Amino acid sequence: MFFTKMLIPTLREAPSDADIISTKLMIRAGMIRKLASGLYEFLPLGLKVLRKVENIIREEMNAAGGQEITLPLIFPKDLWIETGRWNVYGKELFRLKDRKEAEFCLAPTAEEAVTDLVRKEVKSYKQLPLMLYQFGTKFRDEIRPRFGIMRSREFLMKDAYSFHTDEADLEKYYKVMVDAYTNVCKRCGFEFRAVEAASGAIGGSFSHEFMILADTGEEEIVWCGCGYGANSEKAEWLPLLQTKEEPLILEEVLTPNVGAVEDVAKFLNASPEKFIKSIVYKVDGNPVVVLVRGDHEINEIKLQSLLGATEVVLADEQTVIAVTGAPLGFAGPVGLKGVKIIADLSVVEISNAVAGANKKDYHLKNVNYKKDYNADLIADVRKVAHGDICPRCKKENLRFSRGIEVGHVFKLGTKYSKSMNATYLDTNGKENLIVMGCYGIGVTRILAATIEQSHDDNGIVWPDNIAPFNVVIIPINYSDVKTKETTDKLYKDLTSKGIDVLIDDRDERAGIKFKDADLIGIPYRVTIGEKNLANGNVELKTRNGSKDSSRLLKPEDAMLEIVKIFS
C-alpha cells in the first residue's frame, strides 16, 4: 500500500477534548475521528487494526468449535419482555419505534435473540453442544461516555453463546473458552490476567474477566504468583487469626463530637484495627447493620450477592437514627435490637474492640464478640486490602494492579433458557432446559487498551500481530532512481511473502516520515536512502526499541529477516 493512496490524516496535535492517551494517539495517527460524544468513525488505518484483531478472535472461536452468525442490530421489544430485561436494563437501552409505533431496542448484547433462534431450531440432544458467535455493533446509552473508544455508546463486540445438555458439559466447554480467550490475548500481544469476577446484570453463577494490565485501567484486580486472580470486587482473602486477649470489662467513654473512626482512634489513642465500624444499609428497603474492622471497607457487591438482594444502598440519616437511637457516627453492635447484623469475618476476631455506643458522644471500649454482641451472619463482606493473604496458596500477600476489561466469560446456566423456555429432548424423549454460557470480547476496546499498555512519547507501539502494517518502507527521496528501484523491489518481495507493507511515497522530508511512522506505530521500518545505498545497505529498525533496534543490512538480508519474524 502506498501512503499517498490511503487516507491517513495524521495530526501534530490532538484535539483538546481527547481525554486519554489512546484516544489522542489514535486520532493523531489518523485511525479514528469523533462524530459525537461516545460515537467514533474508523478511518482506513483504524479499521485495518480492528480487522486484524477480529480475525485473530475469529480463528480462535472457530478453533473452539464455534460457528459464525450475524444477528440483527434492532430487536423487537417482546423478546426483552420475556426475559424481563426490557425493564431491568434501564436507560442504557437505546429504544426506538417503527412507523407503526411498534417498539424496538438497539442491541446492547444478544442473549434474547440468540436464545430465541436456538429454541426454534434446536429440538434434540443430538444438536448439542452448539456454539454460535457473531461480531456485531453493540449500543449502550452510557450515562457518561468517556475514554474514547474504551467506553463509547456504540462499539464492536464479539459475542458468543454456547448451548449444552447439562452443567457438566457447560463446565467442560467453559474451560475451552477460557483457553480460547487466553490464546486471543496472547496472540494480540497483551500483558493480561484472567480473573474471577462478579457476574453483574448478565447473570449466571460464575464468570471470569480478561484484564489487560495498564495503570490507567478502570478496574482493580488482585493476583498472586500461585495463579489466583480476581477483580477486587469479587476477591476473597484469608482471615488472619488474631491473638486473643483476655476480655476486659465493657466500658463507656465520652467522645464528644468525634464520630469518624480515624478521629475516635486519634482521640482515644487507639489503632483503627481495634475498631468495629458499624454501617447501616438499606437492603431491598430493610435496614441491615454491617460490621467491618475500622481499617477496612465494605464491599457492597459481596453484600448484595450474600443476601441475594437486588438493591443495596447506604441508609439515610433518619433510618440510622431509628435503628441505633443515636446520630450518625455513634453506631455500634452492642444492644441493637430488631435489625439484622452482619459481621465481617475479621470483626469477630477483635478482642476488646472499640465501637459506637448507640448514644450521642459515647463509644464503648472492650467490646467482645459473643460476650457483648452477636451477629446474625458472619461472612466475608469487605474489600480486599493491601496486606491480605492469598486465599488459594495461603502463603503470599495478594498483589494489586489496574486492569482494563477486554473480555468476560459467563456460565449462564438456565437463566435465559428458563425465562424463554428453550428446551431440548433428551435420549428418553424427556424435555429439559438448555444450559447456556456466554462469552464477550470488546474488539474496539482491545485497540484502546493495547495502546494504553503499549505506547511511548512518539506514539503507538503496536504488537506485531495487530499492527496496521507489518513493515513501513521509508524511501528518503523516492524520486531518486536507485532509491526507488530498491524500494519497489523490496516492497514486491515482501508483499509476495504475505507481509503487509506500507511505502511512505510522500514527497515529504525524512523527519516527517519518521515521526508519522512512529506515531502510527508500525513495528518494523526499513529506511532507504542514498547514503547507505552507496554501500549497498538499507536500515532496519524496530519500533519497540529492543536491542539491535537499528541495523544496516543488504536489502535481501533485511527481507529475509522480516520474513523470518512474520512466518
Next chain:
RNA sequence: CGGGAAGUAGCGUAAUUGGCUAUCGCGCCUGCUUUGGGAGCAGGAGGUUGUGGGUUCAAGUCCCACCUUCCCGACCA
C-alpha cells in the same frame, strides 16, 4: 440527573475597561530552494466567532435561552 468549565478556519490558539479589516502557529493550495528526525522563502485559499434572542452608537467580549463538548459526582456493568 446534580455541580463545574468551555465552544473563534481541519488542529492548536490570540484578541486590554465592549471599539478599526478577528491574531498567530501547524495543516492545505501554487512556485522556487531543500531532502537521514516535524526545513526556508514568496504568494494564496479557508470564518455567519456553536444557535437564537436581547442590551448598546458599537458585541468574539455583557445578559437570557437552547445546543454541543469536557471534568467531578451520583447512576449503571
